[in-house]
Amino acid sequence: MIPLIPLFEQFPGLKESLPHENLCDLPSPINKLNKVGEKLGLDHLYMKQDGIIGHPFGGNKVRKLEFLLGEALRRGCKEVMTFGFAGSNHALATAVYANYEGLMSISMLLPQPNAHYVRRNLLMSWEYGAELHQYPNKLLLSLGTWYQLLRHRKITGKKTYVIPPGGSLPLGVVGFVNAAFELKQQIEQGQIPEPARIYVPMGTAGTYVGLLIGLKALNLKSQIFPVRVVDKHFTDEGKILKLFRDTVTLLCTSDPLFPRVQLSPDEIEINENFLGEGYARFTKEGMAAVALMEETEGIQLDGTYTGKTFAALFADASQQRIKKDDVVLFWNTLNAEDFSDEIEDIDYHELPKAFHRYFEQEVQPLDRN
Numbered sequence: 001m002i003p004l005i006p007l008f009e010q011f012p013g014l015k016e017s018l019p020h021e022n023l024c025d026l027p028s029p030i031n032k033l034n035k036v037g038e039k040l041g042l043d044h045l046y047m048k049q050d051g052i053i054g055h056p057f058g059g060n061k062v063r064k065l066e067f068l069l070g071e072a073l074r075r076g077c078k079e080v081m082t083f084g085f086a087g088s089n090h091a092l093a094t095a096v097y098a099n100y101e102g103l104m105s106i107s108m109l110l111p112q113p114n115a116h117y118v119r120r121n122l123l124m125s126w127e128y129g130a131e132l133h134q135y136p137n138k139l140l141l142s143l144g145t146w147y148q149l150l151r152h153r154k155i156t157g158k159k160t161y162v163i164p165p166g167g168s169l170p171l172g173v174v175g176f177v178n179a180a181f182e183l184k185q186q187i188e189q190g191q192i193p194e195p196a197r198i199y200v201p202m203g204t205a206g207t208y209v210g211l212l213i214g215l216k217a218l219n220l221k222s223q224i225f226p227v228r229v230v231d232k233h234f235t236d237e238g239k240i241l242k243l244f245r246d247t248v249t250l251l252c253t254s255d256p257l258f259p260r261v262q263l264s265p266d267e268i269e270i271n272e273n274f275l276g277e278g279y280a281r282f283t284k285e286g287m288a289a290v291a292l293m294e295e296t297e298g299i300q301l302d303g304t305y306t307g308k309t310f311a312a313l314f315a316d317a318s319q320q321r322i323k324k325d326d327v328v329l330f331w332n333t334l335n336a337e338d339f340s341d342e343i344e345d346i347d348y349h350e351l352p353k354a355f356h357r358y359f360e361q362e363v364q365p366l367d368r369n
């Protein structure tokens, strides 16, 4: 028997009304990072390892997809469409788990700075049968979206379930509300003391908002430190407040026992200092954090999300904003599964032409792997 997720255990009404497919291997483990903790002068640095919650592809998006793909199936859709930048982990996770559920997938992508991981993610999406499109800008992307939806309806007659970038729809965010409940259980089991600070990357903010709702609903005192990794026009304060409210409304209408928690604008404090020149543009600080984690703990971070986030944690520690005996949790959202075997025989020329340039042009100078 598959164990009940902690959110459903506590609020059975949610189990009755929310769609949910089991895709994740939960709970994700919590590890103490003694070696890098010592370097940073922190006695209690921990990591929540969401990288291994999904096979063959882990990371934070799988938590959201348990609900989103559940909804696609409940609506009788035969395919899903989603959005992201060319190397999007979310688009790849959607392709992989849609395929697992017997659904077709369409990825609507925008160009991004080149990196080795962009190549790997594109090949893996292709391997899992995703239909890949790239558009030069947001306007052409939205025109292309209407065109592809019509074309698909015409060819296949199938209904398409549309998932927004990052899966940050209230239903997807519920995956991270559950993650906070999971953390609470791990605290009760003595795997970690209640953290004073939790560091997370902030992209489309589903991860941050979900954890925030969960922590408030559980009366945990941990403070979340979201670190901006996407440009401001993608995720601003207004979007965060709306995502919070809409998700709480979904939870409270699905189970009236769920606490109607609130968020005021002045509680939203996003660390804006580590984005650098923009989304997926690697920074010196971010790559120094990647190198430090690799050398001390043998843990692989990335230049787009987790390196920038760990760099923020590093800076807070070295500037004594974190006390030596504070319990600090670094929420690692990055896939840690190695899928190189699955893609080694794919020739990139099989992909649509728009993507060849990622394989033919250099990666950005700070990218080492």
Ligand SMILES: *Cc1c(COP(=O)(O)O)cnc(C)c1O
Pocket (backbone or CB within 6 Å): 059, 060, 061, 089, 090, 166, 168, 201, 202, 203, 204, 205, 206, 207, 208, 305, 306, 333, 334, 335
């Ligand atoms: C998508 C992603 C994030 C950002 O999560 P959001 O919920 O979009 O804020 C963080 N880390 C990694 C590795 C991701 O792929």
